[in-house]
Amino acid sequence: MSGPLSGLRVLDLSRVLAGPWSAQILGDLGADVIKIERPVSGDDTRNWGPPYLTGVDGSSELSAYFLSANRNKQSLAIDIASDKGQQLIRELVSESDILLENFKVGGLRQYGLDYESLKTINPRLIYCSITGFGQDGPYASRPGYDFLIQAMGGLMSITGQPDGEPGAGPVKVGVALTDIMTGLYATIGILAALNHRERTGEGQYVETALLDVQVSSLANQAMNFLASGKVPQRMGNAHPNIVPYEAFPTADGDMVLTVGNDKQFARLCEVLGHPEWADDERFSTNRARVANRKELVPRIRQATVMRPTDEWVLELEKAQVPCGPVNTIDRVFSDAQVLARDMKRHLSHPKLGEVPTVGNPLKLTLTPVDYRTAPPLLGEQSRQVLETVLGLSPETIDSLVREGVVGDVAE
The missing domain is CATH 3.40.50.10540 (Crotonobetainyl-coa:carnitine coa-transferase; domain 1)
Known part of the structure; x- marks a missing residue:
């Protein structure tokens, strides 16, 4: 051995x-x-x-x-x-x-x-x-x-x-x-x-x-509670501390966006055809986006639903915006990277x-x-x-x- x-x-x-x-x-x-x-x-x-x-x-x-x-x-x-x-x-x-x-x-x-x-x-x-x-x-x-x-x-x-x-x-x-x-x-x-x-x-x-x-393993969610005293709630695919960081509908399914900083958000806005969002004080920083997620997320959804997943992923990867399809397990084991x-x-x-x-x-x-x-x-x-x-x-x-x-x- x-x-x-x-x-x-x-x-x-x-x-x-x-x-x-x-x-x-x-x-x-x-x-x-x-x-x-x-x-x-x-x-x-x-x-x-x-x-x-x-x-x-x-x-x-x-x-x-x-x-x-x-x-x-x-x-x-x-x-x-x-x-x-x-x-x-x-x-x-x-x-x-x-x-x-x-x-x-x-x-x-x-x-x-x-x-x-x-x-x-x-x-x-x-x-x-x-x-x-x-x-x-x-x-x-x-x-x-x-x-x-x-x-x-x-x-x-x-x-x-x-x-x-x-x-x-x-x-x-x-x-x-x-x-x-x-x-x-x-x-x-x-x-x-x-x-x-x-x-x-x-x-x-x-x-x-x-x-x-x-x-x-509750990790940040545990610390969110210990630091604030507020009990974390179910949020579906949304993230309590980052926006946009969830699944979005496309023309033929769903994709995930995991935008971790403001530069990535600005590039996302360019690809989505709405560069003005990156300059909007409601969305220009992650802190602002978390506070105004109810205004921002529906706008992103209205944009992403217009094209198929693979097209979005291709364009967003070129722009260095973290994203990916929601794969079923059969697709996982046929994925080129896997x-x-x-x-x-x-x-x-x-x-x-x-x-x-x-x-x-x-x-x-x-x-x-x-x-x-x-x-x-x-x-x-x-x-x-x-x-x-x-x-x-x-x-x-x-x-x-x-x-x-x-x-x-x-x-």
Whole structure:
């Protein structure tokens, strides 16, 4: 294996999205990731479909959801509720650098697989826990799901059409964005802990929670409230601090304008055929445009609706005005820039053939992202991991499979 994290081993005891997303990033960067799953059922998302990707002979399938977060991993199916399964995890911990888990608070303590227990086996272990609400506080025992956290963490209160307009009401983001951001923060914490371990030789406990991440990610909207005391409201596609910065209708669809400064606005006015707007004291500065958005935005809409999207984008790009079409996802993956950046890739799988995957956005010049393996079938590498990492004999593994401690893809 290659990559900046080559030589590190990760035990991924997480499931669904936030934890697996973090583990996939670590795998992309070269770490050896062993995904620990329940025999028979595996990660919940294996059954979150359709759609599924099915093998040529129809005997194997993986859900698209599972495929999104589990490349560059080996699947080892272990029943951690059994004594022998717990012992296998402890033996793997002694040979690992990082453990990721997203069980409920205290959920692994009953198995002796919590941080306090495992750090006695491996003091260099970096143990990352992801929960919905954190390890303490009045909500600590609650389960957390992305949709729930988007609501409780304020994101849905600022997403959707304003009150009084058609379709008004809170709306969730179209992907599980809080899960994704939590996976990113978990990865950052793990990398920071690795740097600390490099200097001191000691591992540590890393914790992050979906609610904490969502509150943190309110970013400027949170500061708008803290600075002014005014509660941000839903504004559709409009921006609370910048105008024009939203979607505008065209003759054949919609386009987005993201005008970030006054010079860009002046160039926009030229292209729209209304250079006088840039000299109008109501619109000449961003501060004025925010105050007078109700007068300005309808004027821009009346202009943009006169020509097709592609014509506007071509002219506005020439004028260096930030803009773009509102692409459907099929258009995203046929976009020349997306293709040029290798954001659509394929991986070979022994039973599923060519498996599509979305590229990692990290570009490293000396240690590039490594696309080694497609997301695994449940228990696909159980025997391989137990043989190579723990040195178990085929006979011992056969016995563990018969007892139901270990799941084997060949079952």
